Amino acid sequence: MSTLITDGSRTYAAEAAALVRPRDAGEVADALARARRSGTPVCVRGGGYNQGGLGLAEGAVQIGTGGLDRILDIDVAARTARVQAGVTWDRLREALDPLGLSPRVTQSYGVFTVGGSVGINAHGRNIDTGVLAATVVSLRVMLADGGIVDADRTRDPDVFRLVLGGLGLVGVLLDVTIELTENHEYRKSRVAVMPTGEYPRVLREVTADPGIHFHYARLAVTPSELWDKLLCVDYRLTPGGNSREPVRSEPLGRADLLKQRGLFLGCTYSAWMRERRFGWEVQHRARMETVRRNNVAKESIQALSIPRRRSGYWLQEFFLPVENLTAFLDAGRAVLRAADFQLLNTTLRFVPRNTDAFLSYATGDRVAAVVYFRQPLKDAAIARTVQVMRRLLDEALALGGTYYLSYHRYATAGQLLRAYPRIEDFFRYKHKLDPDGLFRNQFAEQYAELDPERAF
Numbered sequence: 293m294s295t296l297i298t299d300g301s302r303t304y305a306a307e308a309a310a311l312v313r314p315r316d317a318g319e320v321a322d323a324l325a326r327a328r329r330s331g332t333p334v335c336v337r338g339g340g341y342n343q344g345g346l347g348l349a350e351g352a353v354q355i356g357t358g359g360l361d362r363i364l365d366i367d368v369a370a371r372t373a374r375v376q377a378g379v380t381w382d383r384l385r386e387a388l389d390p391l392g393l394s395p396r397v398t399q400s401y402g403v404f405t406v407g408g409s410v411g412i413n414a415h416g417r418n419i420d421t422g423v424l425a426a427t428v429v430s431l432r433v434m435l436a437d438g439g440i441v442d443a444d445r446t447r448d449p450d451v452f453r454l455v456l457g458g459l460g461l462v463g464v465l466l467d468v469t470i471e472l473t474e475n476h477e478y479r480k481s482r483v484a485v486m487p488t489g490e491y492p493r494v495l496r497e498v499t500a501d502p503g504i505h506f507h508y509a510r511l512a513v514t515p516s517e518l519w520d521k522l523l524c525v526d527y528r529l530t531p532g533g534n535s536r537e538p539v540r541s542e543p544l545g546r547a548d549l550l551k552q553r554g555l556f557l558g559c560t561y562s563a564w565m566r567e568r569r570f571g572w573e574v575q576h577r578a579r580m581e582t583v584r585r586n587n588v589a590k591e592s593i594q595a596l597s598i599p600r601r602r603s604g605y606w607l608q609e610f611f612l613p614v615e616n617l618t619a620f621l622d623a624g625r626a627v628l629r630a631a632d633f634q635l636l637n638t639t640l641r642f643v644p645r646n647t648d649a650f651l652s653y654a655t656g657d658r659v660a661a662v663v664y665f666r667q668p669l670k671d672a673a674i675a676r677t678v679q680v681m682r683r684l685l686d687e688a689l690a691l692g693g694t695y696y697l698s699y700h701r702y703a704t705a706g707q708l709l710r711a712y713p714r715i716e717d718f719f720r721y722k723h724k725l726d727p728d729g730l731f732r733n734q735f736a737e738q739y740a741e742l743d744p745e746r747a748f
Contacts (some may be wrong), residue, residue: 296308297354298348299340299347299348300343303669303674304734307351309351309352310353311356315359320360323353324436324464324730326353333353333730334352335347335353335354335731337460338357338358341403341404343698346412346735347460352732357378357408358405360376360377361383366388366391366472372471372472373469373472376407379405381395381398381403382403384406385586388472388475389475389586393472396472397418397422407468413649415643419506421644423646423648423649423654425652426646427471428470429444430442430444431465431467433451433464434463435725436727441463454650454718454721454722457650459698459735459736461731477530477534477584478505478583479582480527481526481528482525483574486522491509495507503529505529508525510638511638511639516567518625518629519625520625523574523577524640566634609663609695610663611643611653612661612688613692616691620687624661627680631676631680636664639661641659643660644657650721653697681700689710694711695711705739
């Protein structure tokens with residue numbers, strides 16, 4: 293009996309032939325063997341928060357990694373942790389906190405799985421490390437034939453690079469070993485409002501300062517001030533800090549949840565509240581605080597997980613060379629205003645160069661511009677959004693930028709080829725490892741046979 297499954301944006305859906313939740317490598321191997329015998333494709337799914345249909349494929353056996361949820365080893369001396377793919381970041385932080393340790397890359401939301409983050413090569417607000425791939429020591433992946441590859445930068449390096457940011461198309465990630473660091477103490481050292489044109493200079497100063505490990509900026513998004521000014525926040529290392537702040541994880545307390553959801557919904561539907569949000573944001577962020585690494589820039593996904601029948605909340609992310617950020621914001625502002633397109637938020641994050649992943653989005657130092665908005669779930673409204681996002685992507689590509697593959701599949705085949713010139717090589721390598729195309733998802737179904745003239 294098939295089961296309809298949707299993605300995190302409530303936009304993409306697929307009928308799964310079967311749902312499998314293996315608890316160990318043997319059960320993964322059994323699921324793959326049954327799929328091979330029946331000629332049924334396989335799709336791998338982590339926490340289910342992805343918005344691009346990466347965990348969906350029509351008629352596929354869906355392997356949910358939630359059962360692979362064991363922390364296998366924490367080596368305090370070596371500062372590494374080996375965890376199964378279904379372990380969440382919150383659970384890992386909770387295990388590391390009493391040991392005075394923290395992941396080197398810290399995402400804003402802790403409910404995501406480590407395996408899912410590896411599959412999209414996630415990044416956070418930490419500028420001392422950047423992308424998750426930089427911290428992966430080794431990984432174990434089960435390929436389409438049931439064989440297990442233990443890969444790192446010297447053993448099976450091609451498999452290693454393909455799995456990092458490989459969107460779950462190479463195999464089933466069983467477990468991964470990542471680097472850790474101390475659960476350092478930080479002091480919020482700057483909260484500053486400035487015109488966006490000044491930000492590249494400030495960012496160069498921030499990234500040259502070894503004491504600042506976390507940094508991000510929030511852009512004004514109201515129609516009157518769209519992307520004209522921003523708020524930037526630094527967190528500076530406090531050597532020898534002795535804060536005993538406990539690690540914070542979901543769920544939120546009822547009072548905090550209601551307050552955050554109320555503000556979020558108000559800014560979604562009230563023009564009066566949207567016009568005042570930036571000022572409120574400045575007041576909120578301006579509060580100085582001392583915080584441990586496991587809690588820096590920690591956000592609650594509960595506050596955003598509000599069921600709506602007729603709309604969803606969508607994301608897209610563009611990566612720009614630092615020197616071209618202002619030009620992108622100027623061009624993007626014109627695109628958004630011409631379309632009367634309302635954003636709920638835009639965050640800027642610095643991503644240092646890293647090419648460990650085959651499909652790297654950070655082939656040089658980049659600034660990630662993350663746009664967030666409410667999306668009515670009607671065909672005409674979605675088609676309008678596709679056109680706006682394509683125009684924004686054209687502006688990013690013209691300035692040497694790219695975009696995040698883990699979100700919506702707005703890009704035409706031609707845009708994808710410009711953003712990721714090695715995408716065809718990726719599919720060729722995947723075919724060598726998976727000649728029968730056992731592993732599939734909606735991204736592969738849309739783009740595996742690339743035709744630059746083909747539309748969305």
